Amino acid sequence: MKFIKKTLIIFFLLTTYVKAQEVTTWLQSEVDNILNSYKNSSLSNLERFNIVEKTVNSNFAGAGIAKFVAGKAWASANEDLKKEYIKLFKKHLALNIASMMQGYADQSYNLIKTEIDESNQLILIDMEILDQNNSFVVTWRIKESKGRFFVIDLIVADISLVLTKRSEFNSMLKKVDYDLENFNISLKKQNELSFDKIIK
Amino acid sequence: MKIFLKKTIFTILFLFSFQLFSAETADNVTTYPNDFETSTFEDEVYDPLEPLNRVIFSFNNVLDKLILEPTAKGYRKLPSPLQSGISNFFGNLRMPLIIINQVLQGQGGNAIESTGRFVINSTIGLVGIVDVASRVGLEEKDEDFGQTLAAWGVGDGFYVVLPIFGPSNVRDAAGTFLTYTYDPINSFLIDQNQGWFIPYRITGNAIDYRSKIIDEVNALRNNSVDYYAAVRSSYYQNRKAAIRNEEDNVSAPAPIISIEFE
Numbered sequence: 001m002k003f004i005k006k007t008l009i010i011f012f013l014l015t016t017y018v019k020a021q022e023v024t025t026w027l028q029s030e031v032d033n034i035l036n037s038y039k040n041s042s043l044s045n046l047e048r049f050n051i052v053e054k055t056v057n058s059n060f061a062g063a064g065i066a067k068f069v070a071g072k073a074w075a076s077a078n079e080d081l082k083k084e085y086i087k088l089f090k091k092h093l094a095l096n097i098a099s100m101m102q103g104y105a106d107q108s109y110n111l112i113k114t115e116i117d118e119s120n121q122l123i124l125i126d127m128e129i130l131d132q133n134n135s136f137v138v139t140w141r142i143k144e145s146k147g148r149f150f151v152i153d154l155i156v157a158d159i160s161l162v163l164t165k166r167s168e169f170n171s172m173l174k175k176v177d178y179d180l181e182n183f184n185i186s187l188k189k190q191n192e193l194s195f196d197k198i199i200k
Numbered sequence: 201m202k203i204f205l206k207k208t209i210f211t212i213l214f215l216f217s218f219q220l221f222s223a224e225t226a227d228n229v230t231t232y233p234n235d236f237e238t239s240t241f242e243d244e245v246y247d248p249l250e251p252l253n254r255v256i257f258s259f260n261n262v263l264d265k266l267i268l269e270p271t272a273k274g275y276r277k278l279p280s281p282l283q284s285g286i287s288n289f290f291g292n293l294r295m296p297l298i299i300i301n302q303v304l305q306g307q308g309g310n311a312i313e314s315t316g317r318f319v320i321n322s323t324i325g326l327v328g329i330v331d332v333a334s335r336v337g338l339e340e341k342d343e344d345f346g347q348t349l350a351a352w353g354v355g356d357g358f359y360v361v362l363p364i365f366g367p368s369n370v371r372d373a374a375g376t377f378l379t380y381t382y383d384p385i386n387s388f389l390i391d392q393n394q395g396w397f398i399p400y401r402i403t404g405n406a407i408d409y410r411s412k413i414i415d416e417v418n419a420l421r422n423n424s425v426d427y428y429a430a431v432r433s434s435y436y437q438n439r440k441a442a443i444r445n446e447e448d449n450v451s452a453p454a455p456i457i458s459i460e461f462e
Contacts, residue, residue: 092423096423099422133280158440164430164433164434167429167432171428172426
């Protein structure tokens with residue numbers, strides 16, 4: 001009996017360790033992919049944005065975040081509007097990440113802690129970003145599903161990107177009586193403005 | 201029996217190690233109705249003065265774009281050691297106020313640590329220019345009167361945007377007032393007829409702080425459908441984490457996105 005207990009504990013620790021290693025390697029590879037595009041001076045801003053957008057679309061749970069952020073406007077919208085909104089939101093997410101990257105000036109980073117939150121089925125990875133004078137921690141919230149990892153939130157200086165977007169969208173949605181059609185128009189306009197600023 | 205158990209467990213371990221149970225997936229998700237209950241995540245910050253706050257916010261935003269941001273960008277061009285020195289110097293001047301608030305919140309250990317920081321940095325650290333204390337393990341833990349009032353059970357009150365000072369709420373605005381009234385360094389300067397330094401201190405702090413968040417503010421400003429609401433939410437999240445005094449990944453509220461990949 002003792003043997004079984006010990007083996008199960010070892011099994012649990014081993015799978016946790018393997019998962020932590022796996023998710024860390026995955027995140028590092030995706031982050032490096034984006035950083036390399038910013039280090040490569042031969043790339044245009046548009047090419048960099050395309051890399052960011054592709055990486056975000058493949059690794060963020062864009063549709064899930066979009067639904068969460070839409071709050072109560074989601075329920076009353078029809079399928080076409082929802083699809084249009086998800087498409088716009090994914091672009092918006094990529095533009096936000098690309099915009100954060102615009103100040104990139106060879107900062108280095110270390111993945112300092114990986115924590116597996118079994119109760120919420122979440123993986124939390126702390127990334128310390130270092131520049132000449134400061135360092136700050138970005139926490140990645142990741143969910144695993146069927147052998148793949150998806151980012152569900154980014155926390156910078158205790159501020160959750162997803163919660164901020166939800167609050168911001170809620171404020172706008174309130175003005176249009178939670179009508180996703182009207183909101184999509186505003187989101188599209190904002191995306192166009194952000195895109196112009198990023199590729200200039 | 202033992203051999204059988206061993207074999208079974210090792211087989212399971214073997215299978216898991218090669219992830220034979222992994223499968224294809226897609227970024228299609230389903231969510232639960234509770235995800236859309238806005239009250240769950242306090243989307244609705246109590247903001248009865250929103251129309252007035254938005255006007256003040258716009259005014260502050262213009263001031264920031266015209267004065268503070270360009271100055272902060274210029275400051276960032278200074279040699280790195282000089283920036284660190286200025287930042288450390290102003291940071292060290294905040295320590296007496298931090299110590300008072302730590303005592304008021306019953307954080308005896310932190311107050312002793314902060315006192316050690318202040319003494320070491322003010323002496324060996326050349327009036328705070330060099331952060332020697334961090335190198336010997338005495339880390340800075342910020343506290344202010346707003347946090348103290350929160351620790352005493354004072355609620356947020358409603359959201360306000362203060363001219364020049366920016367986002368706040370009734371409790372934190374009172375805290376800001378107490379900070380400028382009871383800051384020991386300011387009192388000492390006035391007592392020594394050196395009050396002229398106080399505006400320079402406030403301005404220096406503001407430029408130093410703003411220089412550290414140039415990219416973050418720009419990202420938020422350039423990509424928000426409602427910049428005012430984004431700042432309001434960021435302010436509340438940041439303050440709640442500061443009041444809880446917890447580690448970054450613990451303090452941030454977890455968005456419970458109930459995802460099931462189809």
